[in-house]
Amino acid sequence: MEGLLKTQTFVCSCFFTHNFYIKRYNLHVVFYDRNQFQENYMKILRNKGCVTEKQFQEVLTEIENEASRRRNLGEASLSRRREIKEKYVPRHREVYELQDKFLHPEFLSLVAEAKTSTATVESLLLRMSSMGQEVYSFPLFTQQFCRLVLEELEHIEHSACHKGRPNTMNKHGVLLNEFGFNKGLLKPLRRQYLSPITALLYPVWGGGCLDSHKAFSVTYDMGHDLDLGCHYDNAEVTLNVCLGDVFTGGRLYILPMQSDVDTAKSTNSIKCMHYPGWGVLHRGRQRHGAEKLVSGKRCNLIMWLRSSSVRNKHCPMCRGVPKLMQVPGLDDGFRISDSGGNQSEESVDACRAV
Ligand SMILES: O=C(O)CCC(=O)C(=O)O
Numbered sequence: 001m002e003g004l005l006k007t008q009t010f011v012c013s014c015f016f017t018h019n020f021y022i023k024r025y026n027l028h029v030v031f032y033d034r035n036q037f038q039e040n041y042m043k044i045l046r047n048k049g050c051v052t053e054k055q056f057q058e059v060l061t062e063i064e065n066e067a068s069r070r071r072n073l074g075e076a077s078l079s080r081r082r083e084i085k086e087k088y089v090p091r092h093r094e095v096y097e098l099q100d101k102f103l104h105p106e107f108l109s110l111v112a113e114a115k116t117s118t119a120t121v122e123s124l125l126l127r128m129s130s131m132g133q134e135v136y137s138f139p140l141f142t143q144q145f146c147r148l149v150l151e152e153l154e155h156i157e158h159s160a161c162h163k164g165r166p167n168t169m170n171k172h173g174v175l176l177n178e179f180g181f182n183k184g185l186l187k188p189l190r191r192q193y194l195s196p197i198t199a200l201l202y203p204v205w206g207g208g209c210l211d212s213h214k215a216f217s218v219t220y221d222m223g224h225d226l227d228l229g230c231h232y233d234n235a236e237v238t239l240n241v242c243l244g245d246v247f248t249g250g251r252l253y254i255l256p257m258q259s260d261v262d263t264a265k266s267t268n269s270i271k272c273m274h275y276p277g278w279g280v281l282h283r284g285r286q287r288h289g290a291e292k293l294v295s296g297k298r299c300n301l302i303m304w305l306r307s308s309s310v311r312n313k314h315c316p317m318c319r320g321v322p323k324l325m326q327v328p329g330l331d332d333g334f335r336i337s338d339s340g341g342n343q344s345e346e347s348v349d350a351c352r353a354v
């Protein structure tokens with residue numbers, strides 16, 4: 001579908017009102033206006049140490065700035081893409097085109113197995129590690145490819161072009177689609193390599209009918225962010241791949257899903273060490289965060305994998321039926337077909353989601 005028809009892209013209107021993150025108080029909030037905010041959060045914030053009028057006003061200003069940034073985001077993204085296309089000269093052109101030699105031999109064998117008609121979760125588990133609670137880890141990229149990507153990201157960071165930052169929580173890192181990583185690298189990675197795996201691992205979460213993604217890098221360093229607060233992703237399935245560098249600490253922790261706690265499947269959180277080249281797959285709505293980096297610098301590639309046939313029914317961020325808005329420059333993976341039904345890229349008949 002994609003590439004033949006012009007895909008109409010949408011965001012849920014909650015993007016402009018929900019999930020504002022106040023890092024200082026480690027709090028996610030909904031913001032419609034000052035009165036509603038004061039009524040809903042004054043007490044909560046006070047309990048978290050936001051006690052003076054000045055502190056409260058600072059929080060308000062921060063959220064209003066973020067709300068305004070989101071309103072202008074589509075336009076800003078389009079303008080950055082124009083600038084990048086005109087001015088950015090890559091350092092390593094080859095990393096923009098996926099080649100099998102970038103992929104770890106064990107990952108290629110995992111994908112080959114996933115593509116067979118006899119593949120099962122059990123047969124995949126002979127080639128990947130289960131961390132419990134539908135969290136899986138496996139080698140994905142070669143060290144050499146990670147090194148090239150890290151150098152490219154460094155080159156991007158030092159370039160004069162404006163950079164789109166991943167989201168409210170990650171200010172250090174870059175939106176990879178704006179720099180042209182999607183077409184030749186990330187889209188083929190999702191379609192040809194990840195989808196066969198996610199179809200088996202996450203059938204009820206849209207793993208069999210992924211049709212878009214949002215990808216970005218995240219960076220933690222001694223001079224700036226060291227950790228990441230607990231959150232869930234705007235994704236049906238998330239891929240988190242460590243690119244390097246040399247670091248200690250910074251483990252990914254993943255909390256049990258409420259449904260797993262209810263059925264007593266698990267009450268323990270999972271801790272994943274990051275190894276350069278290794279990827280972790282988890283459900284996007286499973287709450288998680290990054291522990292404090294102890295030394296060095298860590299950079300990871302995050303792909304929020306999306307399935308329109310799942311999210312069209314249920315927005316992962318506000319948890320309601322999405323109120324779709326078309327905003328030039330913004331795409332949160334919701335889709336509407338010409339006939340008004342749900343339509344997804346490559347997958348309508350292949351979708352195993354319920
Ligand atoms: O830093 C990490 O490994 C986690 C990043 C993450 O969860 C996110 O950006 O959504």
Ligand SMILES: [Fe+2]
Pocket residue numbers: 231232233238288
């Ligand atoms: Fe996340």
